[in-house]
Amino acid sequence: MNSLESLLAAGQLAQAKAEADKLLAANPAHREALVVLTKLALVEGKLPQAEALLAKAEAQGPTPETGLVRANIAAQKGQLDVALQAYQDVLAKDPNRAEAHFGRGMMLIKQDQTPQALEALTQAVKLQPQQAVFRFRLGQVQLEAGRTDEGLASLRAVVAQAPRFVPAYLAASHALSAQDAYVEARAVLEQGLQAVPYQPRLLASLTVVSMALRDLRTSYQAASALAAQRPKDADAQANLAQLMLARGQVEQAKYVCQSMASQGVASESLKMAEATCYESQEPPAYDKAVAAYEQGMGLSPDGWRAANNLGQLLLRIPAEPADKHLPRAVTVLEEATRRAPERPEPLLNLALAHARQGKDAKAKELVQKVLAMPLAEDTDLHHEAVRLSKTLAKA
Structure with a gap:
């Protein structure tokens, strides 16, 4: 790795640019300087400038380094096949180029070629085991492929190697939560907060996971820290x-x-x-x-929660006569279902409102829609829908 690339790897972008500019002032065809400036242009999202700089570098003959940048440009333009071919061209010249294996793996996963992507990412990790990003992406793809144990092992290796790598904690916590392993998910997030205290994304995730565990104390502590920040x-x-x-x-x-x-x-x-x-x-x-x-409904025109909660409130407000707020509750809950037709909560509440109106046929239709949804049978929502269905069947 030349000195310019070393500066880039260390995150010293301004110094890398200054050094590259100096080299180009002395030699306008300095290939390493052109490549580094191309990479910096890509970081800034300046694709036309990056392509122009790379063309000058390639005029002296392609190299694995220019091939990697060419692949990066193609990927940013959404040209996945072009990018994949560019990475494979680099590997034909330099089979041990870890960045090319990694890039190839990322292109393959975007094309739903998971087995080949896993193979490429695994090779990238073998060649550069110290590169946390390579191992992190491997872990993500392993999780997406259903290889949960392997994916979690990769993510644990990332945080052991790079304790401040926040995305690895978040990905591991999410994977564990998806398996209802909330205690383990909370432990991962707490480990992350020890390494990166008061990190906002970790705090937000810890609040959610702790709520799932009904651990109000931890949720409150995390939420308080995030709100203060x-x-x-x-x-x-x-x-x-x-x-x-x-x-x-x-x-x-x-x-x-x-x-x-x-x-x-x-x-x-x-x-x-x-x-x-x-x-x-x-x-x-x-x-x-x-x-x-x-x-709240006005602040979020596409949000359903405020409308749903307002409908519920109107159903339980004491009134004389008892059904005074019922028509308005139905209107509001119909709006909630319009905003989120796939959500079971407003559908069930609308069914309850119609049942109170004596519109049993409409209520039955709605509650059957709720029961047809993929609801866990141990949830309060499912139990309430079953109870309403049985009540309506007797009517």
Whole structure:
């Protein structure tokens, strides 16, 4: 590796550019300098400039290095076949070029040629075992191929080798969560936070995983740290407010929501948390809760959660007569299902609303749609759908 490439590898991009410019000033045909400037242009997304620089470098004859850059350009332009051929041309000249095996593997996986991609990525790791990115991508492809144990082993090797490589912790945690191994997933994220304290993506994932474990303490700690780090991030603040509500800290949650509103920060999730605060008051401020949900619906025109929750609220608000809010609940829940027809929650709530209206046929139709969805049988949603179906069958 020449000195310019060493600077690139070390992340010293400005110095690499300065050195390359000096070399080109003395010799406009300096191939190594042209290649490095081409790579820097690619980093900046300047494809036309990169192609022009590479053409000057290739004018002196192609090399494995120019071949790798040519493949990179083709890949960025979406020309997968061209890129794949370029990587294979490099390997024909230099069979031990790890970057070419890696690039070939990435092109093959994009073309759904998983076995060949695994072979190429494995070879890249063998040739450059110290390159964490190569091993990480191998782990990802192994997981996608259903080779979970191998994929997790690769990701564990990455974090052992490069403890601050955040994507490896996230990928391993996601893979474990997909197997319902939430305890192990949480341990991976906590390990990552020891290596990279207060890392936002790790904190966000730890909040979610801990909630799945009903570990409110860890979720709250992670959410608090993330919210402190991102004081104007609507999602981070809404997450903290929701966890405060789960802990019974209604006034604190309301303060978070109102503080964000005073700063002009608003989102569907924040308004949903605010609505829950109003409903949790004694006596409940139903009118303010309804208004907050309506604002949430407006903030997220494609979001279904605020509409679904508003429909549920309208179904349970005490009223005289009892069905006073029922027509509006149906309208809102129909909007929720329009926004997210694939979600079972608004469909089931709409079925409940129609059942209360006495429209049993419509309710039966909707609940059967819910039961036809791939719902886990041990969920509250599935149990509720089964109960409603049995009730309607007796009607």
